[in-house]
Amino acid sequence: MGNKLITLENISKSYGSNTVLDELNLYINENEFLTLLGPSGCGKTTTLRIIGGFETPDTGKVIFDGKDITSLAPNKRQVNTVFQKYALFTHMTIAENIAFGLKIKKKSKAYIDDKIKYALKLVNLEDFANRMPDSLSGGQQQRIAIARAIVNEPKVLLLDEPLGALDLKLRQDMQYELIRLKNELGITFIYVTHDQEEALTMSDTIVVMNQGYIQQIGTPENIYNEPENAFVADFIGDSNIISGTMIHDELVEILNVKWACVDKGFGINKPVDVVIRPEDVELVKEDEGTIKGIVTNIIFKGVHYEMEVMANGFEWLVHSTSLFPVGTKVGIRVDPFNIQIMNKPESEDEEAIGVEE
């Protein structure tokens, strides 16, 4: 880790008048599990295809291991892709599919047979060598697609929403499977998803994207606990995002009430956005809280209750294991440490989070 393997420099890409990526800069370290996370249509697949060589950027450079590969053909790159819809070759057996890349590289028969066995074992489908792809389930096909890619010993594996088509249970199993694979192979994974939970579970680094701009880069903890702007906060899990004013260091006013917090350096009387995660909102007796509210809605979610509490004109989302029936008058308290202050988007960032367009 720590060695830059891929660098994207000022990458821009448009289709007609639709600007998909605008001056994107990003580097990916060796042996990193990096996830591109963002809503559908934000340019994740396009970024991945530029790294794989299937699209050429309009401007900017792709640097791989110190060499400029911007216009290198995909078949000459040391990366392999696992496509969104598996893309197995339906007229070939599983073994033939896995052998495809090795045969092109003219490896010996013994070497290829060894590799097929090894790869099938790695993805837990040892007995499937002679099956045809369409006799396999979606999850099995996906694992074959991964096996087919990794036998070529790429330095980087690109995965485009590989679990998107699988059902919830299988998706969770596959998440662990992928982490195990990544650790066994010791290579770099660049993973694309729109599922924030998936990103938080698996990644070393998350890159949050929106409308072709990078919103934030950081570790999962980083992104979850300290979102840099309202878009990231909103996209990564449920949260209460409230407009407020930073009175001075460690004191913020929201909903006409002053709250103690731990953030500093925003200036005096500065407008800010405040993020409070629903699980950080404590419900207490009416007169023990910072503000008073009334429970308006309850849903049982298995692990916790999800409640909506109306207080000072704002509907708070609250996760709590104890139940307060609808209509209960409650007080709301938040630990200063759990109040996350973010700068309001300035004009140039405003474009970045897509408020304008």
Next chain:
Amino acid sequence: MMKFIKKFYLVIIFIFLYAPMVTLIVFSFNNTKSRAKWGGFTFKWYAGLFNDSSIIQALINTLTIALLSSLIATLIGTIAALAMNNMKKLSKNILMGVTNIPMLNAEIVTGISLMLLFIFFKYRFGYVTILLAHITFNIPYVILSVAPRLKTLNPNIYEAALDLGANPLKAFFKVVFPDIMPGILSGFLMCFTMSIDDFIITHFTKGAGVDTLSTKIYAQVKKGIDPKMYALSTLIFVTVLVLLILVNYTPNKEKQRRLKGEKAK
């Protein structure tokens, strides 16, 4: 009772469908030239057929034109379908519409316009003009049978092959081609039958002295058809029947291969 009516109905339909063919086959063994009475069983028309060089020549013309025009049309049509598949939606739809026009167009119009075109370019009518005409009217059939295959093709499989190190040519022939092969094949077969079947367009684009079976038979209609033609038609019918049975049998083989794959598990 209901069952009987159903069976009866089926039999009637088959009689209507096959009675003409059966009549033809029967007459090909008839020992007189008359079309009204049975003069005893004979193979002489079959024997005569193979000694009649003009009929054999027409047969050879028909088959070579069908084969060549189908091959060339399949090649051109497949490439056209591939190109159209990579176009934007609007231009693709427009081109597809343009492709359909010659098929919906009355054959006689196609025939006459081709004739005028050859005259305009002062091209001598003969074997080559028939061949060119057949290629022309066959291309749309190939496009029409290859395009749907391409449309349902996962666009990522070509890229997956590139990704695994294949160059563009190899990627096409190893993964795209096998997937659209059934479309190409059925396009080719359609062309072949269309070409053998064609009379009108051939009639307008052929030169004197060059005949295909259909124009040859037409020429004989006025003075009475030579029974050798019945013999020939019978042979063609039997050939087509055998081919049809073979074609219907092939998909089973693929299925068996698949089943075998599953059992090997």
